[in-house]
């Protein structure tokens with residue numbers, strides 16, 4: 172049996188491969204209704220949209236009906252419900268994490284207004300070849316910025332040349348300045364910084380992320396792809412030197428390729444989740460497949476997801492434990508509409524029992 176990649180198995184279920192839907196979770200025994208079968212507290216990367224940063228706690232995602240939270244930490248750009256949340260946030264991030272968010276905040280706030288790119292709706296999804304070409308197009312500038320940053324280290328250490336023997340010249344510093352003048356995408360930056368800090372803090376857990384379902388074309392359109400490559404250059408230019416070895420095109424692409432089909436929306440807990448604060452990836456919760464008639468109800472409790480058997484009758488041994496990727500409203504749509512939406516948003520042809528008419 173494969174465990175949930177957290178080194179712990181469950182008394183309730185196992186993960187098995189299916190013919191049409193990748194891996195899925197199956198009950199290993201009858202489970203009564205309302206039983207808590209899994210709790211996931213392994214948030215790896217999350218985006219708290221900038222528009223919600225004053226109202227939603229950076230630690231527990233608490234929300235007070237749109238009121239500004241008590242503690243606003245303008246240095247790192249997050250607000251918190253109370254000191255306890257702020258302290259937990261600081262403790263997890265450590266000095267390097269706090270320095271990273273401080274650098275990001277300084278850059279974003281330094282702009283007179285948020286950059287807005289005129290975006291054409293319905294542009295096609297970039298294919299693998301286009302994605303590779305776009306990342307390659309920034310490789311030279313990235314290399315120049317790295318040398319410029321290594322020059323900082325050399326200066327700090329009183330040396331003339333950077334560690335790799337290449338002296339930082341005007342050309343290197345110019346490449347860095349040029350990157351800083353490019354359009355900013357604060358939410359993409361938030362996503363990338365979270366992922367980098369997570370990889371830095373928990374290198375041994377990287378494989379858990381790599382084990383998730385892959386989307387080889389994770390960028391919805393060319394604008395989003397370019398926002399990621401620009402953000403790569405921005406981060407090379409501003410993040411603490413200790414992080415630079417993991418600020419690579421490969422790391423950033425891998426984060427997007429695993430997040431794309433595995434992220435959960437972070438929504439308000441009231442009003443049927445009408446407020447969308449952002450999204451995050453909890454690897455241990457990413458093995459539940461979708462069903463248009465799910466057996467499991469998921470519920471966010473702070474930074475944690477809980478999964479309970481949702482049917483009055485419970486589930487029988489061997490039955491699939493599935494959640495829904497649709498909203499309450501979307502679940503009422505007809506089969507054609509649901510199938511089209513799942514294809515558009517998630518890229519799969521729904522093979523659940525309700526759609527297959529089983």
Ligand SMILES: C[S@@+](CC[C@H](N)C(=O)[O-])C[C@H]1O[C@@H](n2cnc3c(N)ncnc32)[C@H](O)[C@@H]1O
Pocket residue numbers: 191192193194195383384432433457458459460461462517518519520521522523
């Ligand atoms: C969050 S992952 C679920 C676990 C995944 N099956 C795996 O092997 O890692 C989401 C992916 O699972 C597959 N999937 C989930 N529900 C499905 C369904 N009802 N029909 C077909 N494929 C499904 C799709 O490939 C989707 O992108």
